Amino acid sequence: MKLLGISGTIIGAKTGIVVRKVLDEVKKKHPDIEVELLDMMEYDVQFCDGRDPSTYSEDTKTVIEKVSNADFYIIGTPIFQGSFPGVLKNLFDLIHPDAFRNKVMGFVANGGTYQHFLVIENQLKPIAGYFRAFVAPSYVYANYDHFNKENEIVDADLLQRIALLAEEVVHMHRSLNGSPVKVMDES
Known part of the structure; x- marks a missing residue:
């Protein structure tokens, strides 16, 4: 069972920090789940142009494979100008829709205003x-x-929402796939 965290940006640190924190919560409470971070900053991904996926660059093929082979997701994005960046949209365009079908997605986002959650x-x-x-x-x-000057999460409510999201995606994935659901102690 593989949870893939995606940091869908090539600029800034906060998106990756929040995605990693969700993945860390999953690892801490569910060591049986394999977690991996796909940080789009680490790959030189080509623009989707509708061609056969086997003809893309190695980085692009690697990203397509990682996303397609995951069992469920935490997808993170910064919000710029009231929308998510083209990096994440391009990633969605590269992946065949069937790769996401009936899989669980959890979302994290970060931005400069409180309204961007929309x-x-x-x-x-x-x-x-x-x-x-x-x-x-x-x-x-x-x-x-929610961050200090060193980009550490310092908001207790945010940390609680991160832990809740981590539990929800695991619970949903296990429930939908017939795995035993183990409720964790909240203490």
Whole structure:
């Protein structure tokens, strides 16, 4: 069982920090789950142009393979100009819709204003619906105020929402795939 965290940006650190924190929560409470971070900053991905996926560069093929082979996802994005960046949109375009079908997605986002959380509701969730993916009811939105100057998460409520999202995606994935669901002690 593999959870793939995706940091869908090539600029900034906060998106990757929040995605990693969700993955760390999963690892801590569910050591049986394999987790991996796909940080788009580490890959030189070509633009999707509709060609056969085998003809893309090695980095692009690697990213397509990692996303396609995962069992469920934490997808993170910064919010710029009231939308998510082209890096993440390009990634969605590269992946065959069947790769996401009936898989669980949890979303995290970060931005400069508190209103940008609406991008999750109005843009990311509809894309997940197009893919016929299952979306965790909770999501995490982080504002610049939730971090200190060293980009460490310092907001207790945000940390609690991260832990809740981690539990939800695991619970949903296991429930939908017939795995035993083990409720974790909240203490």
